[in-house]
Amino acid sequence: MPVPPPPLGRSALHPGAFTGTGVVVTGGGTGLGRAIAVEFARLGADVAVLSRKDEHLRAGLAALAEFPGTATAHPCDIRDPDRIAAALDAVEEAFGGRPRVLVNNAAANFPAAAEEMSPNAWRTVVDITLNGTFLCAREFARRHLAADTPATIINVGASYAWTGGPGFAHSAAAKAGVKNLTESLAVEWGPYGITVNGLVPGMFPHRDMTADIRGNLDRAHDKDDRQPVGRVGSPHELGWAATFLASPYAGFISGHTLVVDGANWQRRTLTNPPVVPVREQLGLGPH
Numbered sequence: 572m573p574v575p576p577p578p579l580g581r582s583a584l585h586p587g588a589f590t591g592t593g594v595v596v597t598g599g600g601t602g603l604g605r606a607i608a609v610e611f612a613r614l615g616a617d618v619a620v621l622s623r624k625d626e627h628l629r630a631g632l633a634a635l636a637e638f639p640g641t642a643t644a645h646p647c648d649i650r651d652p653d654r655i656a657a658a659l660d661a662v663e664e665a666f667g668g669r670p671r672v673l674v675n676n677a678a679a680n681f682p683a684a685a686e687e688m689s690p691n692a693w694r695t696v697v698d699i700t701l702n703g704t705f706l707c708a709r710e711f712a713r714r715h716l717a718a719d720t721p722a723t724i725i726n727v728g729a730s731y732a733w734t735g736g737p738g739f740a741h742s743a744a745a746k747a748g749v750k751n752l753t754e755s756l757a758v759e760w761g762p763y764g765i766t767v768n769g770l771v772p773g774m775f776p777h778r779d780m781t782a783d784i785r786g787n788l789d790r791a792h793d794k795d796d797r798q799p800v801g802r803v804g805s806p807h808e809l810g811w812a813a814t815f816l817a818s819p820y821a822g823f824i825s826g827h828t829l830v831v832d833g834a835n836w837q838r839r840t841l842t843n844p845p846v847v848p849v850r851e852q853l854g855l856g857p858h
């Protein structure tokens with residue numbers, strides 16, 4: 572029997588747990604990033620949203636408006652190290668100090684058969700998802716290393732980092748890189764008080780999903796029944812996991828990637844459903 576989560580608005584951590592703490596969420600104006608930003612704000616954090624599009628920056632600010640902490644939003648393409656540095660300067664000015672938490676949530680993805688993918692399509696997804704994550708982590712950590720202040724980084728991943736992602740070869744390879752990067756950085760920066768963890772969402776439908784990913788998911792009308800725990804996730808559950816990982820109660824957790832997916836990715840048998848070639852899944856004709 573599926574067990575529903577506590578409702579939106581509840582939290583395991585105590586009210587005010589993040590009061591006075593600055594949190595940066597890349598891609599925090601939409602979908603899961605916004606849900607993560609909101610759960611930090613609910614616990615009193617000052618929250619900064621970084622993303623490219625004005626409409627997403629405004630959506631992030633609107634979602635954060637009801638909470639007491641400072642909310643700020645800054646245009647930034649995470650592929651550009653100079654723009655990341657400028658955005659973090661602006662965040663520090665808005666907060667009156669360095670943010671202690673970075674959530675590397677922004678990513679890029681679209682379904683494509685590997686043989687149809689243009690070199691630029693591959694580069695774009697890897698550049699945003701893996702290189703952008705590294706560049707944000709690097710700039711954020713350099714500031715804390717220079718100031719000798721503790722910090723925590725959460726890198727949002729995907730479970731096809733372990734399994735491969737047919738139809739999403741670029742994103743799966745980039746997310747595998749993100750998981751591996753998480754492990755390297757946790758060891759490199761641990762001695763300086765910086766923890767680095769990964770956070771992997773499973774099936775969390777939300778209204779900001781890009782049309783082609785939603786289109787793929789919408790083909791299954793019984794999504795709850797397809798999850799081992801009998802239901803899909805609610806975005807605020809991912810926010811709870813992020814706030815836990817950034818809390819003092821997770822201070823001894825570093826280099827770990829936490830999968831929040833109701834055990835869906837471990838669901839394999841020797842007789843999986845019949846193989847449907849990716850071209851067929853994507854509605855492409857023969858080669």
Ligand SMILES: CCCCCCCCCCC/C=C/C(=O)SCCNC(=O)CCNC(=O)[C@H](O)C(C)(C)COP(=O)(O)OP(=O)(O)OC[C@H]1O[C@@H](n2cnc3c(N)ncnc32)[C@H](O)[C@@H]1OP(=O)(O)O
Pocket residue numbers: 678679680681682683689690691692693695696729737738739742781783784787788849852853
């Ligand atoms: C088949 C099985 C179905 C199973 C379904 C399960 C799916 C689960 C997956 C869950 C795991 C991960 C999820 C996510 O990561 S969700 C996050 C997705 N969100 C976003 O991607 C938001 C941001 N995205 C974007 O901004 C754009 O979509 C883009 C990634 C394209 C980046 O924008 P940018 O402006 O920088 O790039 P361009 O538009 O200039 O495009 C660059 C090249 O990429 C080619 N391209 C773009 N879209 C497609 C497409 N849909 N198909 C093929 N190629 C594409 C584009 O043509 C450019 O290449 P060229 O210059 O060679 O033309």
Ligand SMILES: NC(=O)C1=CN([C@@H]2O[C@H](COP(=O)(O)OP(=O)(O)OC[C@H]3O[C@@H](n4cnc5c(N)ncnc54)[C@H](OP(=O)(O)O)[C@@H]3O)[C@@H](O)[C@H]2O)C=CC1
Pocket residue numbers: 597598599600601602603604621622623624625627628647648649650675676677678679680699703727728729730771772773774775776779780781
């Ligand atoms: N939805 C799901 O079921 C799953 C999601 N994930 C992961 O969860 C995270 C959030 O996904 P989700 O909320 O669904 O996706 P969304 O498409 O809603 O959000 C992606 C965000 O990334 C931002 N972004 C994209 N490119 C850049 C860039 N170059 N610079 C700055 N910001 C950028 C976008 O903002 P803007 O366009 O304004 O730049 C957008 O807000 C991602 O890391 C994704 O890979 C993993 C597994 C499953």
